[in-house]
Amino acid sequence: xxxxxxxxxKHLALNAKIxxxxxxxxxxxxxxxxxxxxxxxxxxxxxxxxxxxxSDFKGEKVRDFMKTLVANNVDKLKTPGRAIYTCMxxxxxxxxxxxxxxxxxxxxxRIVSNAGTHDKDMAWMNTAAKEFGGVTMTERxxxxxxxxxxxxxxxxxxxxxxxxxxxxxxxxxxFHSVTIGELMIATTGYTGxxxxxxxxxxxxxxxxxxxxxxxxVAPCGLGARDTLRLEAGMNLYGSDMDDTTTPFxxxxxxxxxxxxxxxxxxxxxALEKQQAAGVPRQLVGLLLEDKGVxxxxxxxxxxxxxxxxxxxxxSPTLNQSIALARVPxxxxxxxxxxxxxxxxxxxxxxxxxxxxxxxKSCLE
Numbered sequence: 038x039x040x041x042x043x044x045x046x047k048h049l050a051l052n053a054k055i056x057x058x059x060x061x062x063x064x065x066x067x068x069x070x071x072x073x074x075x076x077x078x079x080x081x082x083x084x085x086x087x088x089x090x091x092s093d094f095k096g097e098k099v100r101d102f103m104k105t106l107v108a109n110n111v112d113k114l115k116t117p118g119r120a121i122y123t124c125m126x127x128x129x130x131x132x133x134x135x136x137x138x139x140x141x142x143x144x145x146x147r148i149v150s151n152a153g154t155h156d157k158d159m160a161w162m163n164t165a166a167k168e169f170g171g172v173t174m175t176e177r178x179x180x181x182x183x184x185x186x187x188x189x190x191x192x193x194x195x196x197x198x199x200x201x202x203x204x205x206x207x208x209x210x211x212f213h214s215v216t217i218g219e220l221m222i223a224t225t226g227y228t229g230x231x232x233x234x235x236x237x238x239x240x241x242x243x244x245x246x247x248x249x250x251x252x253x254v255a256p257c258g259l260g261a262r263d264t265l266r267l268e269a270g271m272n273l274y275g276s277d278m279d280d281t282t283t284p285f286x287x288x289x290x291x292x293x294x295x296x297x298x299x300x301x302x303x304x305x306x307a308l309e310k311q312q313a314a315g316v317p318r319q320l321v322g323l324l325l326e327d328k329g330v331x332x333x334x335x336x337x338x339x340x341x342x343x344x345x346x347x348x349x350x351x352s353p354t355l356n357q358s359i360a361l362a363r364v365p366x367x368x369x370x371x372x373x374x375x376x377x378x379x380x381x382x383x384x385x386x387x388x389x390x391x392x393x394x395x396x397k398s399c400l401e
Contacts, residue, residue, distance in 0.1 A: 038062065042087035043181045043239040047246050051256055059153030061088040063259055070260035074353045077228055077265055078396045081187035082257035083249055088152040091177040091236060092162065095145045098171040103146050105302050106165055107138060108284060110294035114140035118214040120225060123292045124284050125150075125161070126304030130311060131280035132287065134158050135272060137225060139214055147221075149182075149236075151274050165303070181242035183235045185254055186265075188396060190232035194222075197252035198245070206233065227262065229269025229394045267348050267359065270322065270390030276333060277320065277347040277361055283311055286363065288320035288390075318363050320347070322390035323374065324400065325358035327383035336377040337385075341365035346376065354393045355400070361390065 039062040048055065053064035064085065066073060076082040094102065103111040109123035120139045124132045134154045139147040150158050159176065166172045185194050195203050198220075205215050206222045214223035221236040237245060250256065263273070270288075272278050278287035285293070285308065293308060294300070323346070325331050331349030338344075344364030352359045360376075368374070370389050375382040391399050 040088070042085055043242040044085045044087060044246055047243060048085065048256075053256075053258060056259070058259055059088065059151070059155075061152055063088060064256070066258040066260045067256050070258065070264070071353055073255065073257035073261035074264050076255040077187045077230055077257060077261060078354055078393075079188070080255070081185060081190040081193045081232070081253065082255045082261070083246070084184045084186070084257050084262055085246075086184050086234070087181040087239070087242065089182055090150045090152060090155050090158065091180050091182070092148045092150065092159075093145065093175045093177060094148065094166070094172055095175070096172040097144060098169065099144055099146055102166065102169045102172045103138060104300055105169065106162070107136070108293045108302055108304060108308075109138075110296075110300060111138060111140065111146070113294075114138070116140075116213075117142055118209075118216070118223075120212045120214060120223060122212070124289060125158070126284070126302070126308075127280055128304060128307065130283040130304040130307030132274070132278045132282055132284060132289075133161055133280055135274055135278070135289070135292075139223070153275060179239055180236055181239040183237070183242065183246060183249070184226055184232065185235065185249060186226050186228040186230045186232035188230065190230065190254070193249065193252045193254050194233055194235075197248040197254070227269075227271055228265040229271070229391060230265075230396065264350050264353060267350055267361065268352050268354055268391065268393035270361070270392060272361075273348055283308060283316075285311060285316040286318045286320065288361075315366065317366055318344075319366050319368065320361055320363055321368060321370075322388040322392060323349075323360040323362050323376070323385045324388045324392075325360075325376070325383060325385045327385075329358060329378045329381075329383050331358045331360040331376060331378070331385070335360075337362050337364055338375040338377070338382065339364050339368045339372065341367045344368070344374075352392060354396070355398055359392050360385075
């Protein structure tokens, strides 16, 4: 038996297929992964993401600490509730984890990190905080998290949780949040659709989930979450990146702030050396042109050498197989490559990702 979220009994009551995910018993689907995928693209679906790790960092020196801990620059966060996506790196520039940092106030930042990397994340951040000094770190296991995503997600959240949210949460730009009572509502997500991620007390998760269901929000599992995030071109830790991969090799250069030069974040020196020498690998999108399905770890043959599919699947929205692949530097958008699919070399085209955003194809 793995760890269970406060919504575990709800999943059982809905006849979810339960699987192990990073040590957690989580719903893969509630009957049809395909229908759940389309529900998010076309209407509104919700995901139990209470396995994600919420940690609060407080202290007079917390901003300076965050500036050393992560590769993006928290000085970008000027208003309470503002968030950035970034990576936490080791000394070699490898990605320990990707995470979201929220600026709550001058003495308080909140980090949401991945469940599968919990132990190493906590050890790393605890050690870093102690070495830095003047910063306290508190994990928040008493909180749950529900992601409501889709073109009608926000309207259905207002219908479920109160029209008064429209005047506050409804005004938020992407990557902003607001705290209302015991709720923290953020315009973040992992699907390429509009919506909210709601952090709330675990004791309130069950009836909140039910109210969202009553408002017409469909429960969705990990299967749909994975195809949605792949269509949106979003990295999955452990598949598209890990602690041997730099952000530059994972298509995440935009999450690294090398200015100002005096900010000495962990991993900076390694990134600067790699940038100066030339990044050897890059993450690209692939669109299969032959019949078949692209899967993780399939070999990719390019005119610059061999690469590998990191995440591959059938795209329900495009009705075609897609993938994120790590290939040698210099492989250009529009190039044709071949993929070893069960011993056969199938043709694929290198494309710019995301593949889908807000329900529509991004492919040219």
